[in-house]
Amino acid sequence: MRIATFNILHGRSVEDGRVEVDRLAQAVKALDADVLALQEVDRNQPRSHGADLTAIAAEAMGAVDSRFVAAVSGTPGGAWTVATGDEPVDSPGYGVALLSRYPVLSWDVVRLPAARAGLPMWLPGTHRPILVRDEPRVALTAVVDGPTGPFTVCTTHLSFVPGWNRRQLRRVMATLDGTPQPLVLLGDLNMLRGPVARVSGLLPLAAERTFPVHRPARQLDHVLVRGGLRVTGPVEAPRLPLSDHRALVVTCGPA
Secondary structure (H helix, E strand, O other): EEEEEEHHHEEEEEOOOEOOHHHHHHHHHHHHOOEEEEEEEEEEEHHOOOEOOOHHHHHHOOHHHHEEEEEEEEOOOOEEEEEOOOOOOOOOOEEEEEOOOOEEEEEEEEEEEEOOEEEEEEEEOOOOOOEEEOOOOOOEEEEHHHHHOHHHHHEEEEOOOOOOOHHHHHHHHHHOOOOOOOOEEEEEEEHHHHHHHHOOOEEEEEOOOOOOOOOOOOOOOEEEEEEOEEEHHHHEOOOOOOOOOOOOEEEEEEE
16 A cells, blocks of 8 residues: 655646646656645645646546645635635635545544744745744544555644644644554654654654755655554655655555
């Protein structure tokens, strides 16, 4: 079974600045994942041509079940509000998605408030740090009917604010108590592998640098497990023709 996570930067390439949905579809096909988690996913956003990026990825990988959940309703960086899940289906949104070639038995959503404080950050094209405000986050969990029985998969994109992301991770882990094992947590956690393992109590399956895409210096993207899964094949961090992150792919099977 191939499990992958990919922060897709709403489908944008850092090489040419464009969003091309065909490029996203080809990247997803190349990952050949049975279970795929996506972060920074757009739905009905002008910057990504009004496309439903989850639907495009689902068709490309042959998913039988998929779900997009918005953390933000409206346009990130512009007019937006905290998503509640009660928005119209066709409203613009930005969040995370889970896609599976195996049937999903149930879904669950946990909403994670933004940190009140921002963080000074160096952004491309700037000459001094700019205060970047945090945004609300969301965790999406699926109980999947896998080849050896039900297992749980959770994806999230945690805050970039140190300390606050640890608090969010503890909240996510509390909601996963009692879910069917094996349990897989994957996504852009904005934390390094050591802290992620300590806070979550899960076992990292991958040690690959994923950010920034050209010369990765840090692992911000993770695949972690509890119970019944082990690495049985390659662990990859491929560079794909979109995003500022590399994807992370783990081939695993029963322990």
